[in-house]
Amino acid sequence: MVNLLKGMFAIIFDELKFSIKRKTITSYILFSFVFAISLYGTYMQEYGAVQGEMPLLSILPIELEKGVAPLTDFAIFLMTLFGSALQSASVGAEVSPDVVLPVDIGITLFIIAPVLIALSSLSKMAVRLCASSIARERESKTLYQLLVSPQPRVTAYLSKFIGAIGATIPMIFLVLAGVVWIIGASFMPYIEVEQAVQLRNQVLVASIVTTFLFASIGIFISTITRNEESAVNRGGWILKIMLALATLWIFLPIFSVAGESAASMIEKITMISPLTLDMVALYSGEMFNQYMLIQLVVGLLFLFGGIMIFVRQDVEY
Amino acid sequence: MINAENLTKRFGKVDALKGLNLHVKKGSIHGLIGPNGAGKSTTIKILSTLVHANSGDVTINDIPLKRGISVRSMIGVVPETPRLHETKSARSELMFHAKLYGMPRKEAKTLVSDVIYAVQLEDAADRPTRGYSTGMKKRVALALALLHKPEILLLDEPMSGLDPVMRKQFKDIILDLKEMGKTVLVSDHDLHTVEELCDSVTIIQDGVTVVEDTIESLRHQTGSVAIELKVIDDSAMGGLGSKLSSLDCVTDVSQKRGWVIVKVRNPETDLPVVIRMASDHTGILEAKQTMITLEDIFLKFAGGKRG
Numbered sequence: 112m113v114n115l116l117k118g119m120f121a122i123i124f125d126e127l128k129f130s131i132k133r134k135t136i137t138s139y140i141l142f143s144f145v146f147a148i149s150l151y152g153t154y155m156q157e158y159g160a161v162q163g164e165m166p167l168l169s170i171l172p173i174e175l176e177k178g179v180a181p182l183t184d185f186a187i188f189l190m191t192l193f194g195s196a197l198q199s200a201s202v203g204a205e206v207s208p209d210v211v212l213p214v215d216i217g218i219t220l221f222i223i224a225p226v227l228i229a230l231s232s233l234s235k236m237a238v239r240l241c242a243s244s245i246a247r248e249r250e251s252k253t254l255y256q257l258l259v260s261p262q263p264r265v266t267a268y269l270s271k272f273i274g275a276i277g278a279t280i281p282m283i284f285l286v287l288a289g290v291v292w293i294i295g296a297s298f299m300p301y302i303e304v305e306q307a308v309q310l311r312n313q314v315l316v317a318s319i320v321t322t323f324l325f326a327s328i329g330i331f332i333s334t335i336t337r338n339e340e341s342a343v344n345r346g347g348w349i350l351k352i353m354l355a356l357a358t359l360w361i362f363l364p365i366f367s368v369a370g371e372s373a374a375s376m377i378e379k380i381t382m383i384s385p386l387t388l389d390m391v392a393l394y395s396g397e398m399f400n401q402y403m404l405i406q407l408v409v410g411l412l413f414l415f416g417g418i419m420i421f422v423r424q425d426v427e428y
Numbered sequence: 429m430i431n432a433e434n435l436t437k438r439f440g441k442v443d444a445l446k447g448l449n450l451h452v453k454k455g456s457i458h459g460l461i462g463p464n465g466a467g468k469s470t471t472i473k474i475l476s477t478l479v480h481a482n483s484g485d486v487t488i489n490d491i492p493l494k495r496g497i498s499v500r501s502m503i504g505v506v507p508e509t510p511r512l513h514e515t516k517s518a519r520s521e522l523m524f525h526a527k528l529y530g531m532p533r534k535e536a537k538t539l540v541s542d543v544i545y546a547v548q549l550e551d552a553a554d555r556p557t558r559g560y561s562t563g564m565k566k567r568v569a570l571a572l573a574l575l576h577k578p579e580i581l582l583l584d585e586p587m588s589g590l591d592p593v594m595r596k597q598f599k600d601i602i603l604d605l606k607e608m609g610k611t612v613l614v615s616d617h618d619l620h621t622v623e624e625l626c627d628s629v630t631i632i633q634d635g636v637t638v639v640e641d642t643i644e645s646l647r648h649q650t651g652s653v654a655i656e657l658k659v660i661d662d663s664a665m666g667g668l669g670s671k672l673s674s675l676d677c678v679t680d681v682s683q684k685r686g687w688v689i690v691k692v693r694n695p696e697t698d699l700p701v702v703i704r705m706a707s708d709h710t711g712i713l714e715a716k717q718t719m720i721t722l723e724d725i726f727l728k729f730a731g732g733k734r735g
Contacts, residue, residue: 114530115497121527252511256521256572259476260528261501425439425479428507428584 118262119270126274130240135278142232142282149225150289154297156220159211181219181394182364188216214301218310221293222393223361226314229286230389231354233279233318234325238346240275241329245421246342255428264422268330272414276326283318290314313399317389324385324406325350327413334417334424357386385409429454429580429611430475435484437470437635444470445481446635452613452628457606459626460615461726467635468615469508472584475613476505488580501529504573508585510565514558518549518568521557522575529576543571548597562589570601581605583614587621599625623722631729639729646725651679651691654718655702658687660711668709677701680728691720 177187212220245268248254257267294307302310329346336342360381366374381387385406392402430452437445445467452458460468473479475486477496486493493499512521519540526536544553547567552560557568566586573581583602587595602625605612616622622629623643630640639646659665665688672690673681677698680691688706692698699717706712 117530118528121524125524251513252509253513255476255478255505255507255511256525257528258478259500259503259505260525261497262528263497423480425473428473428478428505428509428511 122270123274127277130278233322237322237326238329241326242342242346244271245333247339250338324410327410331413331417353384356381356384360387432486449637456627457612459622459629462632504578506583510569512557563594581612619722653695658714664710
């Protein structure tokens, strides 16, 4: 048992070392740069406890309901701002040249920009590293070394998975640091401590769960693909589609012009993407646990599905 | 030590093994020979637990192959074309391997140095393996196979791609392993190598065991010595062949480019009898004696196909 654990740690450490060496440092730097810019953009806005009504909403052809979709919220806010400016002008009052965002709009923007960037970057790294892990060794025909050792195939598989996913840990810490900073620096005066803690925890949980899910998908692809490049490309394509669906969800209110049934169908399609589930869960706050559980279960299914295939596979040398 | 009964393996529509039997005795060097595609590598991969057999029973040291961990602790495998992690050195590759077996770091370091010395790789051990020749890679693979001191070694074409000097070194290492009481299963195309190394062989063809025995016993069945006779009158060759075949001591008679080839079991007693009968029958122009090789045995049993 001790020997098995020692062997397992050896594989984890070996895979982690390889994953970090492999252009991952460049990815960390690039991610830090993009994440920092998007966070700074959120930080630069001025927030206030503005909760105005919407005087001009009645002239719009569609009915906008607050708290349904980020884009509608933003549209409502812009309309409110425009309406307030008109009202102020008509009464001759002083209108501030600065745009003060209500804090809930600030949080919404934070979720659909920096958090989406963070989640997609984490998912990209997880899927890429895990997709490479087994396919790389199979392609170079070095997998036999691992599999003729006394390590069970399940252990070898899980160790490779843990090693590859381990390389995303610095990025998760970076996301956490960014979240803590933006909440403290921009939102804290206007939201309760409990709400701040909840937001921080939810972003952290979403980051971990989504990374796990994409890592599981990545290693599953790695198990069924013969060469590394194909495995990484397949993983990349899955992520691109999921990201496109999440983006589509953000712009969902636009589709309501085409009719309610069309919009509802598009919404259902966008919910296939775990990134959409993250957005919905973080934005509405409701269903967070359920959506995370769904992702966790799907991730486990991919992971165990991959194990089942791997233990039955024939390996060449 | 190794017992495989009715082993079958199918790759898609191709039957690689169709009920293969293999028995290797403890402490012996056993050769697995057969033509290309006979199923030699597949058999070794199954014994290494890399490939799963469709049916059949395999035990190694009385432990069923299904109990992978126990079996893999006992075996060392040298593949036909060993692939290594190119950025790692042989030493770090071996250190990683030692960790997989849960060896303590200090013990692993000593064992790695010992095994590097044993395969004569001291000068290159700390260089990345990407610059290694085929022979050096084979040495690393052998070192990897020996590191955990396995009881059984499975060597898939260990001599392929090696120069004569290295072949000699490899042969010596394998013979040393036998001295140490290890059991070695070797598959090789080079029948001379197998003959020099092995105590017993299994000849396989089309995924089936054709024959399995000690080389000595196979020689006894085939004949250990051949006498080649050139006769004055070529037309007498047919009659001579039939006459010699009737002798009890003769195991086989054939004709090849004007020569009658007669195989006998016991050269000391049988050769005079053969020559006397031949000279009584017709005039003998020339006679020469050759040893029956494993190649002859292989050709007899494998029907002329070469690996």
